[in-house]
Every structure is written in structure tokens, then in C-alpha cells.
Amino acid sequence: xxxxxxxWFDMDTNSTGSLTSTLAADATLVKSLxxxxxxxxxxxxxxxxxxxxxxxxxxxxxxxxxxVTFPILIAASIAEKEFIKGLGGDYSKAYSRAIALASEAxxxxxTVAAFGSEDMITxxxxxxxxxxxxxxxxxxxxxxxxxxxSHCLAYFSYxxxxxxxxxxxxxxxxxxxDTLKTFIVLIFTATTIAETFGVxxxxxxxxxxxxxxxxxxxxxxxxxxxxxxxx
Numbered sequence: 300x301x302x303x304x305x306x307w308f309d310m311d312t313n314s315t316g317s318l319t320s321t322l323a324a325d326a327t328l329v330k331s332l333x334x335x336x337x338x339x340x341x342x343x344x345x346x347x348x349x350x351x352x353x354x355x356x357x358x359x360x361x362x363x364x365x366x367v368t369f370p371i372l373i374a375a376s377i378a379e380k381e382f383i384k385g386l387g388g389d390y391s392k393a394y395s396r397a398i399a400l401a402s403e404a405x406x407x408x409x410t411v412a413a414f415g416s417e418d419m420i421t422x423x424x425x426x427x428x429x430x431x432x433x434x435x436x437x438x439x440x441x442x443x444x445x446x447x448x449s450h451c452l453a454y455f456s457y458x459x460x461x462x463x464x465x466x467x468x469x470x471x472x473x474x475x476x477d478t479l480k481t482f483i484v485l486i487f488t489a490t491t492i493a494e495t496f497g498v499x500x501x502x503x504x505x506x507x508x509x510x511x512x513x514x515x516x517x518x519x520x521x522x523x524x525x526x527x528x529x530x
Contacts, residue, residue, distance in 0.1 A: 300515055304522040325511050343495045350488040357477040364463045365485040368456040369492070375456075376493035378449040382442050397427035457486065 300318060307313055354362035404411055404420045411420055464478040 302524070303518065303520045306521070307518075321511055321515065329509055329512055340495055343491045346491050347488050350484045350491075354481045354485045354488075358467065358473045358481040360472065361460065361464055361467060361478050361481045362485060365456075365460045365482065368459060369485075369489055371452050371456050372486070372489035373493045373496065375449040375453040376490055377497060378445060379453075380493075380497060382446040382449065397424055397431060400424055400427060460486070 300322065308318075351362070351366075354365070400420070400423055404424075411417060460482050464473075464482055467473040467478055468475055
């Protein structure tokens with residue numbers, strides 16, 4: 300960054316704020332999201348391949364049934380994580396208008412007192428809180444219904460796999476040990492695949508960050524500092 304000529308720093312896109320933001324945010328993003336996430340993805344891929352090999356070798360019939368339910372299990376796992384995030388919520392954003400109103404009133408306390416506006420400010424603050432509470436209540440209900448639905452779908456898939464396992468054992472087409480191993484290995488693999496899908500947006504963010512970082516790294520300065528004869 301410091302190799303570039305002075306004129307480069309005069310451009311609107313290369314202000315001090317944007318450059319320090321690129322250095323602080325994008326460079327860190329490349330390291331954390333690409334280097335660390337890619338290693339996690341490679342680990343999950345190797346786990347998935349190994350699990351499928353074990354499952355289909357021990358009991359291919361049960362492995363086939365569980366594999367069919369994989370889209371449901373993966374979707375349920377991803378939805379569960381998203382709804383858990385929703386349970387916490389970003390309440391600072393939801394109550395930002397109420398916080399801003401209280402902050403301005405406290406900052407200008409003498410003006411508020413001089414005009415006798417205490418009651419009006421209090422009513423506005425209560426109104427903002429009530430509006431935010433209604434939104435939070437609605438979001439809580441949606442989150443709870445979605446969270447319950449994702450769990451319901453996951454347990455339905457488990458029930459199908461275990462029911463088919465009992466059929467295989469009853470018909471002596473497989474033994475208890477092989478069916479249980481196959482079921483557990485593939486169920487945990489579904490969680491691993493869901494985790495891999497979960498980091499996909501981070502990889503996209505890291506790719507975008509790469510563009511901004513490498514646009515600076517690959518740029519050649521128009522004035523060479525070691526060249527004493529150039530203009």
C-alpha cells in the first residue's frame with residue numbers, strides 16, 4: 300500500500316478510512332474465512348466420504364434410506380442454527396430509535412428542561428419501545444415455530460431410519476450392530492454436511508475480500524521510488 304505514489308492517495312476511493320478498513324477488515328477476512336474455512340471444508344469432505352464408505356459397506360439398504368433423507372436432515376440442521384441465531388436477535392438494532400431518542404434527550408437535557416418537553420420525550424420513548432416490543436414478540440413466535448418445525452423434520456427422519464433398521468433386523472437381512480453403526484455414522488455425517496453448507500456464504504465473502512486486497516497488491520506504482528530520473 301505504501302509503495303504507491305502520492306497521487307493514488309488523493310483519489311476518493313483511496314481515502315484513509317477506506318484503506319484502513321480494507322487493511323483491517325478484508326485482509327483479516329481473507330485469513331480467517333478462506334484459510335481456516337477451507338481447511339474445515341476439506342476435513343468435512345473427507346469425513347463424508349469415509350462415512351458413506353463405512354455405511355454402504357456395513358448395510359447398504361439402510362444407508363440408501365438414510366441418504367434419501369439427507370436433504371431433510373441438512374435443511375433441518377441449517378434451519379436450526381439460523382433460528383438459534385434468531386432467538387438471540389440483534390436487539391440493539393431493534394431498539395436503535397429508542398436509544399437514539401434517549402441519547403439525544405440526555406445530551407440536550409437543558410434544552411428539554413427549558414421547553415418543558417420531558418413528558419413529550421417520555422411518551423415518544425415509550426412509543427418506540429412498544430413498537431420494538433411488538434416486532435420482537437412477532438419474531439419470537441416465528442423463530443419458535445421454525446425451530447420446532449426443524450426439530451420435527453429431523454426426528455421424523457431419525458424415526459424412519461430406526462423403523463427400517465428394525466425391519467431389516469426382523470427379516471434377518473442385517474444384524475443389530477451393523478445397522479446401528481450405519482445409522483449413527485450417516486446421521487452425524489448429515490450434520491457435517493450441513494456445517495459445510497453453512498460456511499459457504501463466508502467463502503463468498505472471502506472471495507470478494509480477495510478482490511479488494513489483490514487489487515492493491517498487484518497494482519504497480521506510477522512513480523518508482525528508486526528511479527531518480529523519472530518524472
